[in-house]
Amino acid sequence: MKWGAAAGSAAIVAGNSLPLRALANTPETTPAEKREAVRSVWSACTVNCGSRCALRHQVKDGVIVATHTDNTGDDEYGNHQVRACLRGRSFRRRVYNPDRLKYPMKRVGNRGEGKFERISWDEAFDTIADNLKRIKQQYGNEAIYLNYCTGTLGGTVSKSWPPAATPIARLMNCWGGYLNHFGDYSTAQITVGLPYLFGGSWVGSNCSSDIVNTKLIVNFGNNPAETRMSGGGVVYQMTEARARSNARMITFDPRMTDSVLSGNDEWVPLRPGTDAALVAGMAWVMITENLVDKAFIDRYTIGYDEDSLPASAPKGSSWVSYILGNGPDGTAKTPAWAARITAVPEKTIIRLAREIASTKPCNVMQGWGVQRTTNGEQASRAICMLAIMTGNVGIPGGGTGAREGSWGIPFASFPTLSNPVTTSIPMFLWTDAIHRHDEMTALTDGIRGADRLKAPIKFIWNYAGNCIINQHADTNRTHEILQDDTKCEMIVVIENHMTASARYADILLPDLTAAEQPDFSTNGSCGNMGYAIFCDTAVEPLHECRSVYDMCTGVAKRLGVEAQYTEGRDQEAWLRFIYAESRKINPELPDFDTFRKMGIVKQTNPGEPHVEYRAFRENPEANPLATPSGKIEIYSEQLAQIAATWTLKDGDIIRPLPEYASSWEGHEAPHSKQYPLQMFGYHYKARTHSTYGNVDVLRDANRQEVWLNPIDAQARGINDGDMLQVWNDRGEIRVAAKVTERIMPGVVAMGQGSWYAPDRNGIDRGACMNTLTTQRPSPLAKGNPQHSNLVEIAKA
Ligand SMILES: Nc1nc2c(c(=O)[nH]1)N[C@H]1C(S)=C(S)[C@@H](COP(=O)(O)OP(=O)(O)OC[C@H]3O[C@@H](n4cnc5c(=O)[nH]c(N)nc54)[C@H](O)[C@@H]3O)O[C@H]1N2
Numbered sequence: 001m002k003w004g005a006a007a008g009s010a011a012i013v014a015g016n017s018l019p020l021r022a023l024a025n026t027p028e029t030t031p032a033e034k035r036e037a038v039r040s041v042w043s044a045c046t047v048n049c050g051s052r053c054a055l056r057h058q059v060k061d062g063v064i065v066a067t068h069t070d071n072t073g074d075d076e077y078g079n080h081q082v083r084a085c086l087r088g089r090s091f092r093r094r095v096y097n098p099d100r101l102k103y104p105m106k107r108v109g110n111r112g113e114g115k116f117e118r119i120s121w122d123e124a125f126d127t128i129a130d131n132l133k134r135i136k137q138q139y140g141n142e143a144i145y146l147n148y149c150t151g152t153l154g155g156t157v158s159k160s161w162p163p164a165a166t167p168i169a170r171l172m173n174c175w176g177g178y179l180n181h182f183g184d185y186s187t188a189q190i191t192v193g194l195p196y197l198f199g200g201s202w203v204g205s206n207c208s209s210d211i212v213n214t215k216l217i218v219n220f221g222n223n224p225a226e227t228r229m230s231g232g233g234v235v236y237q238m239t240e241a242r243a244r245s246n247a248r249m250i251t252f253d254p255r256m257t258d259s260v261l262s263g264n265d266e267w268v269p270l271r272p273g274t275d276a277a278l279v280a281g282m283a284w285v286m287i288t289e290n291l292v293d294k295a296f297i298d299r300y301t302i303g304y305d306e307d308s309l310p311a312s313a314p315k316g317s318s319w320v321s322y323i324l325g326n327g328p329d330g331t332a333k334t335p336a337w338a339a340r341i342t343a344v345p346e347k348t349i350i351r352l353a354r355e356i357a358s359t360k361p362c363n364v365m366q367g368w369g370v371q372r373t374t375n376g377e378q379a380s381r382a383i384c385m386l387a388i389m390t391g392n393v394g395i396p397g398g399g400t401g402a403r404e405g406s407w408g409i410p411f412a413s414f415p416t417l418s419n420p421v422t423t424s425i426p427m428f429l430w431t432d433a434i435h436r437h438d439e440m441t442a443l444t445d446g447i448r449g450a451d452r453l454k455a456p457i458k459f460i461w462n463y464a465g466n467c468i469i470n471q472h473a474d475t476n477r478t479h480e481i482l483q484d485d486t487k488c489e490m491i492v493v494i495e496n497h498m499t500a501s502a503r504y505a506d507i508l509l510p511d512l513t514a515a516e517q518p519d520f521s522t523n524g525s526c527g528n529m530g531y532a533i534f535c536d537t538a539v540e541p542l543h544e545c546r547s548v549y550d551m552c553t554g555v556a557k558r559l560g561v562e563a564q565y566t567e568g569r570d571q572e573a574w575l576r577f578i579y580a581e582s583r584k585i586n587p588e589l590p591d592f593d594t595f596r597k598m599g600i601v602k603q604t605n606p607g608e609p610h611v612e613y614r615a616f617r618e619n620p621e622a623n624p625l626a627t628p629s630g631k632i633e634i635y636s637e638q639l640a641q642i643a644a645t646w647t648l649k650d651g652d653i654i655r656p657l658p659e660y661a662s663s664w665e666g667h668e669a670p671h672s673k674q675y676p677l678q679m680f681g682y683h684y685k686a687r688t689h690s691t692y693g694n695v696d697v698l699r700d701a702n703r704q705e706v707w708l709n710p711i712d713a714q715a716r717g718i719n720d721g722d723m724l725q726v727w728n729d730r731g732e733i734r735v736a737a738k739v740t741e742r743i744m745p746g747v748v749a750m751g752q753g754s755w756y757a758p759d760r761n762g763i764d765r766g767a768c769m770n771t772l773t774t775q776r777p778s779p780l781a782k783g784n785p786q787h788s789n790l791v792e793i794a795k796a
């Protein structure tokens with residue numbers, strides 16, 4: 001939900017007698033296109049970049065010759081065009097890519113070796129169905145797993161994430177179900193962490209359009225200029241809103257990001273994984289200088305000081321006690337203390353704490369890089385403490401400290417039925433569930449819906465994802481686990497391209513791209529203007545490729561559930577059905593054929609931009625939060641309980657307060673002497689994760705390179721452009737150097753998502769970030785700490 005209508009913002013999806021913006025703007029073929037007899041076909045870029053853009057494929061003689069974007073609306077904010085970035089505009093280079101899969105194949109060599117043999121669709125379906133039946137009989141449906149796959153999460157029938165919303169889920173649900181997962185690689189730690197503060201299942205924040213009401217933005221590692229690049233997306237919303245509010249922005253990030261370059265006012269670099277220490281240092285200033293909004297604290301929170309602690313909490317366990325050094329650790333979290341940990345100067349901490357406390361309203365926000373770390377649950381909660389201490393929660397121009405929210409156009413989804421299997425695993429632990437399922441319980445590994453995992457993963461459906469190897473942590477370890485095909489017995493990969501993960505398939509099925517099939521695409525992170533896109537069939541299916549819906553139908557037939565699966569509908573019939581359902585919940589939508597012609601329908605959220613927890617702020621007694629106390633729980637009894645009962649590894653920290661916790665893979669870890677550089681793989685404009693990574697023009701324009709500070713470069717005799725080796729105990733990569741002051745000393749960074757390409761010695765020439773990351777999960781969410789890595793670097 002968080003990519004569209006953010007969950008928790010149901011109120012804004014309610015009433016919708018909305019003006020349709022685009023009715024008057026049906027797309028027209030330009031005179032130039034007419035002369036060349038070029039057809040313009042509406043489609044969309046459905047990848048997982050958090051945005052979602054309209055594309056108009058220009059088709060001549062059955063071939064896409066160019067791709068344009070939205071031409072409806074105008075340049076006016078609020079009626080703006082949903083313009084695609086360079087990735088979407090290069091869509092045809094994915095359709096006609098040399099890596100494109102042409103026909104079904106089966107593995108003939110070892111897993112990962114990439115040796116395949118062409119087979120027929122019948123043989124592919126038979127093999128899959130036979131193995132499913134055998135595995136179900138031996139291990140039950142719990143042994144069948146739908147892997148995390150976001151390649152086309154922007155589709156409706158072709159949707160690849162969340163697993164429960166996919167056509168594969170519908171197929172498995174007709175036949176006894178599948179092992180599910182919870183959480184995601186994007187937001188595992190923050191999703192689990194913040195509800196202990198605010199309650200509910202997902203904590204959002206004010207809509208990005210609400211920044212018109214903001215005086216100061218305090219940004220922890222949010223980089224919309226790179227991660228929300230659409231013309232209908234957050235970067236545009238924020239730019240326009242700030243142009244109206246003149247809000248100053250302070251960004252805390254180890255890297256001077258593109259967002260900092262394009263309109264930031266102050267960049268404050270800090271060591272990765274130390275945000276919670278910075279917050280604690282600022283809290284010390286606010287408390288000792290009497291700058292805290294005590295009226296807000298007293299009415300809306302518990303656990304701030306000793307008087308508001310719940311009865312079960314020991315003495316000295318309040319936030320104020322922790323900050324002032326009256327808690328169990330006895331350490332005052334002074335700006336000097338915070339400066340030593342974060343590398344942010346003491347004077348800066350004091351100055352910014354005063355500014356943040358005295359400028360209202362102030363929007364404290366965070367990206368998700370902060371929490372994709374070993375202690376991300378703690379760090380994400382700590383950042384929210386700034387919004388809480390300053391009383392900015394629940395007011396226009398303020399925010400919760402979480403990432404910005406978005407409104408979404410009401411639209412129905414593909415019905416996928418319900419899953420009879422209730423067990424689910426943290427998505428990051430799928431490799432563990434292959435080789436040590438018998439150890440995995442609710443208390444050791446956070447298994448949900450059951451006390452323990454009853455069966456190992458024996459069968460993996462991987463539809464539109466590269467997490468079999470590229471995007472999952474520790475490629476070398478994953479490779480080892482998957483080598484033994486008596487453990488996980490069958491991997492089915494449904495893909496467009498021969499990716500790193502496709503090489504690990506036992507059965508590899510060639511899918512259609514979004515340009516070769518009809519579907520709908522709705523609502524990226526788009527501020528106050530939601531939209532739906534009709535993706536039409538621009539060109540006929542290439543080669544022997546088939547749609548995922550047809551593939552599922554083929555397997556359903558062999559499992560004896562074809563009638564339940566299809567209900568007599570083909571893909572177009574399903575689209576008409578879903579659209580009719582959509583018009584029931586959104587009567588303003590035009591009829592199906594008009595929508596098809598229009599291509600994009602835009603609707604604006606009626607009323608003011610969404611303010612998270614507005615009702616609670618207005619009347620907390622009548623509208624309590626969904627926490628046990630109904631208030632913001634700075635001290636969480638639930639977390640105290642978990643900390644006391646779960647089995648944790650050495651160094652794993654779960655605390656009732658949003659304290660700073662030193663990382664077992666951070667600058668204070670013992671092995672930081674051997675590997676002195678902190679490294680993370682940021683989300684890079686060159687690609688959406690690994691998707692578009694094989695488009696040559698994009699690759700040439702955005703090199704794969706590792707950023708390092710001149711001080712670290714000089715110490716190692718490295719010059720800009722040198723080829724480097726980067727390594728730790730988990731693996732080694734080769735990548736070019738970018739020597740730049742845009743990154744702080746002691747920290748190095750590189751775009752994540754580059755294609756894993758190990759040579760004969762296992763050295764990854766593709767410079768995939770995950771050759772260096774760990775499979776050890778974070779303590780509470782059991783999430784992916786893929787931004788917490790220690791490495792060493794030398795000239796190759
Ligand atoms: N080190 C590190 N690793 C990370 C992250 C990080 O920050 N650092 N980020 C994590 C995050 S947040 C995420 S969301 C995951 C994303 O991980 P994935 O969900 O694996 O995303 P992609 O790498 O884009 O892989 C999508 C795949 O789908 C394919 N695809 C695209 N369109 C279609 C289609 O229409 N049909 C089919 N069948 N296939 C299609 C693409 O070719 C591509 O191989 O990565 C995670 N991995």
Ligand SMILES: Nc1nc2c(c(=O)[nH]1)N[C@H]1C(S)=C(S)[C@@H](COP(=O)(O)OP(=O)(O)OC[C@H]3O[C@@H](n4cnc5c(=O)[nH]c(N)nc54)[C@H](O)[C@@H]3O)O[C@H]1N2
Pocket residue numbers: 048049050185186187220221222223226227228229252253254255257271272273274275367368369370372373680681682683684685686687688689690753787
């Ligand atoms: N172009 C492009 N856009 C994308 C994606 C993509 O792959 N490419 N992926 C999409 C997806 S699925 C997701 S989940 C989102 C991810 O969105 P995010 O998770 O927000 O993106 P990241 O680049 O991982 O992190 C944002 C910034 O955090 C900074 N950072 C790293 N560690 C720390 C830290 O400890 N503290 C602080 N304060 N900052 C830190 C990094 O410099 C980085 O620029 O992006 C989406 N958008």
Ligand code: SF4
Pocket residue numbers: 045046047049050051052053083084085086087088089228229230231688
């Ligand atoms: S990658 Fe994202 S921003 Fe770029 S065109 Fe696709 S949906 Fe739009």
Ligand SMILES: [Mo]
Pocket residue numbers: 048185186187
């Ligand atoms: Mo993500």
